[in-house]
Amino acid sequence: MRAAIEGSAAIARAVAMCRPQVVSAYPITPQTHIVEALARMIAQGELRAELVSVESEFSAASVVLGAAAAGSRAYTATSAQGLLLMTEVLYNIGGLRIPVVMTCANRAIGAPVSAWNDQQDSMAMRDTGWLQLYCADNQEAVDTTIQAFRIAERTELPVMVCVDGYVLTHTLEPIDLPSQEQVDAFLPPYRFSRALDPRNPISIGNLVTPEYYSEARHAHHQAILRAREEIIAADRDWAAICGRSWDGLLAVDGPPDARLGILTIGSVMGTLFDARQAHPEFGAVKLIKLRAMRPFPVAELIGACAGLSDLIVLERALSPGGGGIVGAEVRAALFEAPSRPKIHNFAAGLGGRDMPLDLYPRLLARIAHEAPVQFAIFDLEPERLPPQER
Amino acid sequence: MSVTPPPDSPAELQRRQPVFRGLDAGHLACQGCGQALAARLVTEAIGPDVVIANATGCLEVFTTAWPRTAWRVPWIHSVFANTPAVASGIEAALKMQGRDTRVVALGGDGGTFDIGLQALSAMFERNHNVLYVCFDNEAYMNTGVQRSSSTPHAAMTTTSPPGRERMGKRHLKKDLLSIIAAHHIPYAATATVAYPSDLRKKVRRGLAIEGAAFVLVHSPCPLGWGHGGELSIEVARLAVQTGIFPLVELERGALVAAMALREVRPVTDYLKLQGRFRHLFADDPAAREELEHLQALANHNIELYRLRGARSDPRDSEGADTVRRGGLRWA
Ligand SMILES: Cc1ncc(C[n+]2csc(CCOP(=O)(O)OP(=O)(O)O)c2C)c(N)n1
Ligand code: SF4
Ligand SMILES: [Mg+2]
Numbered sequence: 073m074r075a076a077i078e079g080s081a082a083i084a085r086a087v088a089m090c091r092p093q094v095v096s097a098y099p100i101t102p103q104t105h106i107v108e109a110l111a112r113m114i115a116q117g118e119l120r121a122e123l124v125s126v127e128s129e130f131s132a133a134s135v136v137l138g139a140a141a142a143g144s145r146a147y148t149a150t151s152a153q154g155l156l157l158m159t160e161v162l163y164n165i166g167g168l169r170i171p172v173v174m175t176c177a178n179r180a181i182g183a184p185v186s187a188w189n190d191q192q193d194s195m196a197m198r199d200t201g202w203l204q205l206y207c208a209d210n211q212e213a214v215d216t217t218i219q220a221f222r223i224a225e226r227t228e229l230p231v232m233v234c235v236d237g238y239v240l241t242h243t244l245e246p247i248d249l250p251s252q253e254q255v256d257a258f259l260p261p262y263r264f265s266r267a268l269d270p271r272n273p274i275s276i277g278n279l280v281t282p283e284y285y286s287e288a289r290h291a292h293h294q295a296i297l298r299a300r301e302e303i304i305a306a307d308r309d310w311a312a313i314c315g316r317s318w319d320g321l322l323a324v325d326g327p328p329d330a331r332l333g334i335l336t337i338g339s340v341m342g343t344l345f346d347a348r349q350a351h352p353e354f355g356a357v358k359l360i361k362l363r364a365m366r367p368f369p370v371a372e373l374i375g376a377c378a379g380l381s382d383l384i385v386l387e388r389a390l391s392p393g394g395g396g397i398v399g400a401e402v403r404a405a406l407f408e409a410p411s412r413p414k415i416h417n418f419a420a421g422l423g424g425r426d427m428p429l430d431l432y433p434r435l436l437a438r439i440a441h442e443a444p445v446q447f448a449i450f451d452l453e454p455e456r457l458p459p460q461e462r
Numbered sequence: 463m464s465v466t467p468p469p470d471s472p473a474e475l476q477r478r479q480p481v482f483r484g485l486d487a488g489h490l491a492c493q494g495c496g497q498a499l500a501a502r503l504v505t506e507a508i509g510p511d512v513v514i515a516n517a518t519g520c521l522e523v524f525t526t527a528w529p530r531t532a533w534r535v536p537w538i539h540s541v542f543a544n545t546p547a548v549a550s551g552i553e554a555a556l557k558m559q560g561r562d563t564r565v566v567a568l569g570g571d572g573g574t575f576d577i578g579l580q581a582l583s584a585m586f587e588r589n590h591n592v593l594y595v596c597f598d599n600e601a602y603m604n605t606g607v608q609r610s611s612s613t614p615h616a617a618m619t620t621t622s623p624p625g626r627e628r629m630g631k632r633h634l635k636k637d638l639l640s641i642i643a644a645h646h647i648p649y650a651a652t653a654t655v656a657y658p659s660d661l662r663k664k665v666r667r668g669l670a671i672e673g674a675a676f677v678l679v680h681s682p683c684p685l686g687w688g689h690g691g692e693l694s695i696e697v698a699r700l701a702v703q704t705g706i707f708p709l710v711e712l713e714r715g716a717l718v719a720a721m722a723l724r725e726v727r728p729v730t731d732y733l734k735l736q737g738r739f740r741h742l743f744a745d746d747p748a749a750r751e752e753l754e755h756l757q758a759l760a761n762h763n764i765e766l767y768r769l770r771g772a773r774s775d776p777r778d779s780e781g782a783d784t785v786r787r788g789g790l791r792w793a
C-alpha cells in the first residue's frame with residue numbers, strides 16, 4: 073500500500089509488522105516519533121508487545137538485551153547522546169551476540185551541542201560488534217528494518233539500522249508499506265539458540281581468561297564477516313516478496329566506464345542523484361552508496377571502483393586528529409586493489425548543515441583542479457573562525 | 463486422568479531433586495566467603511524454575527570462569543550497572559511468552575547502592591515481577607576492597623585508609639532500605655547468612671508475591687573485613703545482635719516485622735573481630751570518638767526498629783525464624 077507517511081511513522085509500522093514482543097526506549101530527538109508511534113499501537117491493541125519505559129538509554133539497551141536473551145524479539149531506537157550512553161551495553165550485546173534490532177536516528181553529538189543531523193553517533197559505535205546498515209531514503213528504511221530482524225536472528229548478531237535524523241525521520245514521503253502477510257512470509261517467529269531457559273540452563277556472559285579471549289573475539293569478527301551473506305540473502309528474498317532490492321551491501325549507480333565516482337552513506341545519496349541529473353556537464357559519474365558499514369564490503373567496493381580515476385568519499389562524521397572515518401576504511405580496502413582511484417575525502421553536512429544540490433558541482437569542480445586531499449570539511453566557512461583556529 | 467509432567471519440566475526436576483542448588487560446588491570463592499554461602503542459600507530457596515541476572519562483582523567472577531560454570535540455572539551477566547534493567551527485559555519477555563518462570567537479579571553492594579541504583583529504582587518504579595537480592599559485603603571486593611556507599615562509617619578500605627588525618631571512611635553507610643521503602647514495592651527485607659532459615663523464608667516470600675521484591679543480605683567477606691573465614695557466621699550474627707544490621711521486613715514500604723534482640727551486645731564485640739576496624743582500638747581520642755559514634759548508630763537502629771525485647775532470641779535458630787510480624791500474614 074502506497075501512502076504519504078512520515079519516516080518515523082513508517083519505520084514504526086515496519087517494526088510493528090515484525091511483531092516485536094518487547095520494545096524499550098528513552099525519548100531523544102529525532103528518534104522519539106518512532107517509539108511514540110509504537111506506544112500508540114500498543115495502547116490501541118494493534119501491537120501485542122511489552123513496552124518497557126525505562127529511565128535511560130543505558131537501561132533501554134539492557135532491557136532489549138535481557139528480553140532477546142530470554143527468547144523474545146526485542147527492539148529499541150535512539151540517537152546521539154542516547155546512543156553514546158548505551159555504549160557499554162552495546163559492546164556487551166555485540167560480544168554476547170544477542171540478536172536485537174535498533175534504529176539509530178542519526179544526530180550530531182555535543183559538544184558543541186547540536187540537535188541536528190550528522191552521523192557521528194553511529195560512527196562512534198562502529199566497533200561495538202553490531203552490524204550497521206545505512207539507509208538512503210524512507211522506503212529503504214522500511215525495507216531494511218524488516219530485513220534487519222531476519223539478518224539479526226539468522227546470524228545471532230545485533231543490527232543497527234541507521235537513518236538520518238529529520239532528513240528521513242521527520243520527512244513525509246510516499247512509501248510502500250508491505251502487508252502483514254508479506255512480512256510474515258519473510259520473517260519466521262523469533263528463535264534464539266542460546267535462550268535463557270530453565271529446561272536447558274546455560275550461563276551467558278562468563279568471565280573469559282586470556283586463554284580464550286582472543287578466540288572469542290576472532291569468532292565474533294568472523295561471524296560479522298559471514299553476515300554479509302545473510303544481508304545479501306535478506307535483501308534478495310525480501311525483493312522477491314515486495315519487488316524492491318537495495319543491492320545488498322553496496323549500491324552502484326552510473327555507467328561502468330565512468331572515471332569519476334562519489335561514495336557516500338545515508339540520505340545525501342538522494343541529493344547527489346538529483347544533482348547529477350541537473351548537471352550533465354560533468355559527464356559520467358558513478359554514485360556508490362555504502363549500505364553496510366559493518367561488515368565492510370571490501371570486495372564489492374573494489375569492484376565498484378574498477379576503472380575510476382578519482383573517487384570522492386563524502387561523509388557526515390570525522391575522527392578528530394585522524395580524518396574521515398569512512399574515508400580511512402575505503403582507502404584501506406582499496407589499497408590491495410589492482411588499480412585504485414585517487415581518493416578525495418570530505419566531510420560535509422556536520423551538525424545539520426544543509427547539503428544543497430550545488431554540493432555536487434562544487435565537489436567535482438574542486439577535485440578537477442586540486443590534488444587529492446587526505447581529509448577536509450568541504451562546506452567549512454573559515455571566516456567564521458578566529459584566524460588562529462582556521 | 464492425570465497428566466505426567468515431561469521429565470525435563472521444572473516441576474519434575476524439582477520433584478526429583480528435593481534440595482536443588484542453583485549454585486553448586488566448584489566455584490572459586492575465598493574460604494568462608496559469606497556471599498558464596500548466601501548465594502547458595504538463595505538459590506536453594508528459589509528452586510530450578512528461575513532465570514538469574516547477575517551484576518559484575520565477586521559472585522559473577524568466582525562462579526563462571528569460562529569454560530566452567532557453577533550455575534545450574536539459566537544465568538546471565540551483562541555489565542556492572544544494568545542488572546535490574548536486564549532482569550526487567552527478561553521478565554517482560556517471559557510475560558509475553560506466557561511463562562511463570564521467576565526472575566531473580568543478584569548484585570553486590572557496589573552494583574546496588576552505587577552504580578546500579580538508578581536502574582534499580584526504575585525497575586521498582588515499574589514494579590517488575592523480579593526479586594532483587596543484594597549481597598552486601600560493604601565494599602567493592604572484586605576490585606580489591608574499595609569503599610562503597612555501603613561501607614560502614616569508620617571502616618578501613620583501600621580507598622578509605624586510616625591515617626593521621628582520617629579514621630577510615632568519613633561518611634555513613636547509605637540507608638538503602640529507606641530508599642527502597644520509598645518505592646513502596648510489595649516486599650523488602652534484610653537478612654543475613656547467620657540466620658539461614660530466616661534468609662530462605664524471606665527469599666521465598668519475595669518470590670511468592672506478585673511484583674517487585676528486594677532482599678538485602680549481609681554477607682561477610684573475610685578478605686575485605688579482615689577476619690578468619692571460620693568467623694564469618696559469628697561476625698554476621700554479631701552484626702544483628704549489636705543492632706548494626708537489623709533484620710526487618712517491609713510491605714509497601716511500611717515496617718511489618720523486625721527480629722527482636724533479647725540481649726543487645728556492645729558494638730565493640732562486633733568490631734573487634736574485624737581488621738577493618740582495628741584502628742578504632744588504638745589509644746587515641748579520635749578512635750574512641752568513632753567507637754562511640756558507631757555505638758550511637760547501633761542504638762539508633764535499635765530505637766528506630768524497636769529491636770529490644772524478649773520475644774525471640776536471634777542466637778537460636780528457632781527464635782531466628784520466629785519473627786514478630788504485623789500487617790499481612792504469609793502462608
Ligand atoms: C562500569 C564499571 N566500572 C567499574 C568496574 C570494575 N568493578 C568490577 S566489580 C567492581 C566492584 C563490585 O563491588 P560489589 O558490587 O560490591 O560486589 P563484590 O565484588 O563486593 O561482591 C568494580 C568496581 C566495572 N566492571 N564496570
Ligand atoms: S573477596 Fe570477599 S566476597 Fe570476594 S570471594 Fe573473597 S570472601 Fe567472597
Ligand atoms: Mg561488595
